[in-house]
Amino acid sequence: MNLEEFRNFTIRDYHALFARGELSPSVLLEAFFRRIEEVDPLLHAFLFVNRENALERARRLEKEWKGRDLYPPLWGIPVAVKDNICTLGIPTTCGSKILEGFIPPYNATVIERLERAGAIIIGKTNMDEFAMGSSTENSAFGPTRNPFDLNRVPGGSSGGSAAAVAAFEAPVALGSDTGGSVRQPAAFCGIVGLRPTYGRVSRYGLVSFASSLDQIGPMTRTVEDAITLFEVISGKDERDSTCAPYPPFSREEIPPQEDIRTMKIGLPREYFSEGVDPRMVKVITAVLRELEKEGLELIEVSLPHTNYALEAYYIVAPSEASSNLARYDGVLYGMRKGGDRGLQDMYFQTRSSGFGPEVKRRILLGTYSLSSGYYDAYYLKGMKVRTLVRRDFEEAFATCHLLVTPVSPVFPFFLGERTKSPYEMYLADVFTIPSAMAGVPSIAMNCGYEDGLPVGMQIIAGPFQERVLFALARFVEQMLSLPLPFPEIGPERRT
Amino acid sequence: MENIYVTIGLEVHCQLLTRAKMFCRCSTDYIGKTPNTLVCPVCMGLPGALPVLNRKALELAIKTALALQCEILPEVVFHRKNYFYPDLPKGYQISQYDFPIGVRGVLEFTLQGVKKRVRIRRVHVEEDAGKLVHEGPDLRGAVSGVDFNRAGIPLVEIVTEPDLHSPEEAKECLVMLRSIVRYLGVSDGNMEEGSLRCDANVSVSLSPEMPGTKVEIKNMNSFRSVFRALSYEVERQTELLRAGKTPVQETRHWDEVRQVTVPSRGKEEAEDYRYFPDPDLLPFCIPPEMLQEIQATIPELPLQKKERFMREYELPEPEAYILAQDRDLAEFFEACVREFPSPRAVCNFILTEVLKNLNSLNIGIRESKVTPSMLAELLKMVERREIGISLAKGIFEEMFRTGMGARDVMLKKGISFLTSERDLEKVVREVIEKNPQSVADYLRGKEKALHFLIGQVMRATKGQASPEVVKNLLLRELSGGE
Secondary structure (H helix, E strand, C coil), rough: CCCCHHCCCCHHHHHHHHCCCCHHHHHHHHHHHHHHHHHHHCCCEEEEEEEHHHHHHHHHHHHHHCCCCCCCCCCCCCEECCCCCCCCCCCCCCCCHHHHHCCCCCCCHHHHHHHCCCCCEEEEEECHHHCCCCCCCCCCCCCCCEEEEEEEEECCCCCHHHHHHHHCCEEEEEEEECCCHHHHHHHCCCEEEEECCCCCEEEECCCCCCCCCEEEEEEECHHHHHHHHHHHHCCCCCCCCCCCCCCCCCCCHHHHHHHHHHHHHEHHHHHCCCCCCCHHHHHHHHHHHHHHHCCCCCEEEECCCCCHHHHHHHHHHHHHHHHHHHHCCCCCCCCCCCCCCCCHHHHHHHHHHCHHHHHHHHHHHHHHHHHCCCCCCHHHHHHHHHHHHHHHHHHHHCCEEEEEEECCCCCEEEECCCCCHHHHHHHCCCCCHHHHCCCEEEEEEEEECCEEEEEEEECCCCCHHHHHHHHCCCCCCCCHHCCEEEEECCHHEEE | CCCCEEEEEEEEEECCCEEEECCCCEEECCCCCCCCCCCCCCCCCCCCCCCCCHHHHHHHHHHHHHHHHEECCEECCCCCEEECCCCCCCEEEEEECCCCCEEEEEEEEEEEEEEEEEEEEEEEECCCCCCEECCCCCCCCCCCEEEEECCCCCEEEECCCCCCHHHHHHHHHHHHHHHHHHEEEEEEEECCCCEEEEEEEEECCCCCCCCCCCEEEEEECCCCHHHHHHHHHHHHHHHHHHHHCCCCEEEEECCCCEEEECCCCCCCCCCCCCEEEEECCCCEEEHHHHHHHHHHCCCCCHHHHEEEEHHHHHHHHHHHHHHCCHHHHHHHHHHHHHHHHHHHHHHHHHHHHHHHHHHHCCCHHHHHCCCCCHHHHHHHHHHHHHHHHHHHHHHHHHHHHHHCHHHHHHHHCCCCCCCHHHHHHHHHHHHHHHHHHHHHHHHCCCHHHHCCCCCCHHHHHHCCCCCHHHHHHHHHCCCCCC
């Protein structure tokens, strides 16, 4: 069986083959394992491949469902999971040395829901340490490479999930997005990535980076599959107080295609400024023209606090992180170093050697921002800016249904290109941070290629308006009909 | 010698009597349990685990604040208090900061009959930490363990203004506070088991205008140690001042063995807890009807009860105060009075005999085998002069030990009803018949002869009759019958 035959498949297509008896979950799984064996030594998308457990589960599913052809939504579908989502009995490292060897004794809510829907966890994917980064270069276990060009980064922090789905090592994946960590790597790898409304998906079992911003989202090859995953993982959870008390999303909520043509699309002026790569603007503008031809109205809008959102984010997110990461102290789990010279020594050595430089940088930033005497000037001010950013979006959505922007101002950059300057790296998320700060949903999707690299387009909707988000994304996907990625990956492509 | 001016403020923590912990569903019944058996990802602070507020904890904290006449803030906000310690699994404690549950309350108590009033600065709710264990089967050498069974149990923290002016006042204030939390059923207030903990700030000054230096005292594990630690500290600071020195602003630990306070090690500089609102918990708006519902569950409190006892039962203040301190004892008293309407007698017996027996076993009235009706029955027999008070005390001890009623104890002990008035008359007549000389002596005016006769009756009844009754019977018989 050649996996390439499935490159344009959605989950529904696998189910059709399962139902006809032409394919089984274990055979499908084996095919993905072979693909992982073939390409992952070059890509390094996975930190852990769940070989034995996954195969066993596939066979059990086959036995349980023998003779039935009506499947739960993810039945038999391998799902790659970002390594900051707790998986019972499967290592969860967050890309950090400090959690090396940590095996959670419980499943995250999203994992429970995936498994209840019949999914098979194929493995855990690489990421920037504790989701802090935009290139996956901050992983303590080595970077992931972009399947379109092995010299380039896949984006981050969910770079492992993005690369795995783009390289077809897994059909779908979960990532997490704090300031763009699902959408930016999705754009860099030419796939679909959804950041749901804050509170739409339970965070229980997602290792916290910045609690008021973290959201888990699907990373898929098609909008259709993103919808399917979102239906499964969304909905209220009594174990997460910040999870909204709404039922799971249903595709029935998505407005019909003909309604799209009457929609007003806002183009925020601040997102098409000089800092954006002109080749990217060119591709996106072409798509927008086509939408206009389809009858959609385009209007210019303004999100005046865009420039402050990034600054405020780098106050608020590190503040929460400095507290969230205090638990890695060598006492209960994970790495422990030193201690012969007392408690302080153990803390000092464990945290000094367990955390990488970017994590330390953000812990220091956050600790400083929360310190007495600085709290008002930093954390409190940051939260006030956040309110202004949220208001920007409220005002914009009073005049249009959706916003369309680039995902990142830049194309996937070369490994090492931005590691020397943290600020340069932070700028890669400048267009994904504001909507995260506002808590509104947005989706990144491929809208074309330039010089062999994917161009990402971002659609942003009002809070809990995923239904409209999906409507436009699906419309654009069908309108463009781009081939889904199946990049040739071999050592010869390493330049 | 010049006057000294003592200023004391208390910071009291009470474990709240919820079945589940504050942010997870683990049991709070941790006393005597194997370490780390009442834990889950949430209270162990595992990566990814999130807190979900137990509303019951909030209700009990609000109840406490209402009983202390606090203003209740409309929105409950939880803050993270960040610091590193091995018993703190998340590296921060979920607590409250600038929006506590209640502020500006009042606590009243009496000390030697004098009414005292302490302002309450704030009442807030927070989670308890785990416990460091230094001895145990798995611990060898210089190794310490951490038991997280206690981690996440809800605590209410009550902070008073520095309105207390002596160790006696501080202790009495704490006793009243314990009494109130027990009345409310929000905490069992047991200092020895650590469900009530008290820290104190003490300063001593030689002039009422000059504030002293605040010294924080920790590690006081009983009411007695609160009193002793504060007395020691007041004395220590006074001596320093008299020697022309100034006490250092610091935290000191009460050393129970050596009976002294010693400076705590480390933590010299003021710690910065970097409080900020916990983003895992949304602010909780208290609906007005919730406040009303909680207010309706607040019972008559100790001071109100004391005043009612004085009014209704005409009890003297000190007795009423002691009875009212213990809700169970007060209820026992009232139940007993309903069956035996002689409040003074009931009160006296309770405050002497009942308390003596309870204290000897270190139990509360609830755990004793004697019911109010049983005590009423016993006291009725005393009133009817069937038994004397000293016999009654002995019978009560037996009732307390066995749970048997007064009459059963008498039967079992062979006291029978010989000592009842009619039987006693028989004995009295017999003694008169057998001792004509003494009778004659008495009739001639020899008072001593009467004492001899009483002694004879007492001997014949094995000391079980009331001498008072015997005397009256003898007098009646000797004066020529009816």
